[in-house]
Amino acid sequence: MTPERIAQLIRLRHEFHQQPELSGQEENTAARVADLLRQAGADRVLCGIGGHGVAAVYESGVPGPTVGIRCELDGLPIQELSDLEYTSRIAGKGHLCGHDGHMVMVLGVAEALKEQRPKSGRVVLIFQPAEETGHGAIAYRADPQFAEVAPDIVLSLHNLPGLELGAVELCEGPANCASRGMQIVLTGKTSHAAAPQDGVSPAGALSTLIPALANLGAGGDLDDTYALTTVTHATLGERTVGVAPGQAELWVTLRTVSDARMESLMAEAETLVKNTAKAEGLAFEISYDEVFEACVNDRETVSVLAKACADRGVACRLVDQPQRFSEDFGQFGKGAQAAMFWLGAGQDHPQLHNPDYDFPDALIPIGTGIFLSAIDAVLGKTC
Incomplete structure (x- = not known):
C-alpha cells in the first residue's frame, strides 16, 4: 500500500x-x-x-x-x-x-x-x-x-x-463469549409510607436477588463451565419519601463461553427470580436484550x-x-x-x-x- x-x-x-x-x-x-x-x-x-x-x-x-x-x-x-x-x-x-x-x-x-x-x-x-x-x-x-x-x-x-x-x-x-442482558420487573402494590404493611413491596426481593444473581456466575477459567453474572442497573419505587414502593427493576448481564452454558445459566437465573418473587407475593416479568451468541x-x-x-x-x-x-x-x-x-x-x-x-x-x-x-x-x- x-x-x-x-x-x-x-x-x-x-x-x-x-x-x-x-x-x-x-x-x-x-x-x-x-x-x-x-x-x-x-x-x-x-x-x-x-x-x-x-x-x-x-x-x-x-x-x-x-x-x-x-x-x-x-x-x-x-x-x-x-x-x-x-x-x-x-x-x-x-x-x-x-x-x-x-x-x-x-x-x-x-x-x-x-x-x-x-x-x-x-x-x-x-x-x-x-x-x-x-x-x-x-x-x-x-x-x-x-x-x-x-x-x-x-x-x-x-x-x-x-x-x-x-x-x-x-x-x-x-473466540468471543456469549452474553445477553436480562431485564427483570418485580410488581407488588404501593402503599402510604406510614402504612407499608398495606402494600406489597419488592424491596426484600430486590435485596435478595442482587447478591444471589451475582453469585450464580462468579467468572473463573474461560472454559465450558465459565459463567459471569454482572448486575448493571436497579431501581426501586418512585423518587418520593411518601410512598412505599410497588415496583422494582433489575438488569443483569449473563456471560458464558458456550451457548449451551448460557441456556443453563438462564434457567438458573429464571428459577431464582420465580422462587424469590413467589416467596414475596410479587408478580414478575423477564425479558432479554442485546443477545450475543x-x-x-x-x-x-x-x-x-x-x-x-x-x-x-x-x-x-x-x-x-x-x-x-x-x-x-x-x-x-x-x-x-x-x-x-x-x-x-x-x-x-x-x-x-x-x-x-x-x-x-x-x-x-x-x-x-x-x-x-x-x-x-x-x-x-x-x-
Whole structure:
C-alpha cells in the first residue's frame, strides 16, 4: 500500500470519526460507504441489508468460493473526551470502539480489488449495522438480499487495546463469549409510607436477588463451565419519601463461553427470580436484550489468517482462550467458515468504549494487508 493511499484512508477514517451514528441509525454512514464502494469499482453494491447494511461484490469471472470480509458501521452513545482535531461532532456519540477504523481497512481492500480482481471466485465486502446491540448480524443474515452475497468463508477483525500495537492474536474454537442482558420487573402494590404493611413491596426481593444473581456466575477459567453474572442497573419505587414502593427493576448481564452454558445459566437465573418473587407475593416479568451468541472460529480459516500474517510479516500468536467481550460476528459462522482475529491497538492504549479511546491509524495498512493476503490464499493473487 502506497503512502498516498494510506494517507487517503487516514483522512477518511477521521471523516467517519467525526460523524458517528448509533446502532440502527447508520443511514449517512452507509450512504457514504456505498458511494465509496462504487468509486472503488465494485461490480455490485447492495444497500439496506438488515437495516442500513451494505455489501459490495467483486467478481473474478472464474468459478470459485465466495470470501466475505466483514466490518461494522455503528458508533456508541458515549460522549467523546478528547482534543483531537477530528473529534466527534455529534454530542453524546462517538466511534469509541474502532468501527471507523475497521470500515476504512475494508475500504482499503476495495481499493486494491479495483486495481486487480481475485483470480477465482468472488469477494464480498460486508458492512454490517448495529453490532453494538447484537441485532445487526442477525438482521443482515435474515435479509433476502443476503442470499445473493452469502460467503463460503468470512473473515473479520477487532482491534484490541492491551495487545502490542500491530500484533495479532488468533484463537481456534471459542473466540468471543456469549452474553445477553436480562431485564427483570418485580410488581407488588404501593402503599402510604406510614402504612407499608398495606402494600406489597419488592424491596426484600430486590435485596435478595442482587447478591444471589451475582453469585450464580462468579467468572473463573474461560472454559465450558465459565459463567459471569454482572448486575448493571436497579431501581426501586418512585423518587418520593411518601410512598412505599410497588415496583422494582433489575438488569443483569449473563456471560458464558458456550451457548449451551448460557441456556443453563438462564434457567438458573429464571428459577431464582420465580422462587424469590413467589416467596414475596410479587408478580414478575423477564425479558432479554442485546443477545450475543458465542463466536466460534473455524480451525481451517484460522490457519488461513495465520499464514496471511506470516506473509505480511505480522507477529501472530495463537491463544487458547476466548475474549470475555461479545461479538455478533459469530452469526456469520452459520453456513460459512468464519474466523476473527484481534489486532493490537497498543499495550497502554485506552480501552474500548472509554471516552478517550481512538482507533490507531497505524493499524490501517496492517489490517488491510492481512485481509488481502487471506483473499490471495483462498482465491489466488489479487495484488
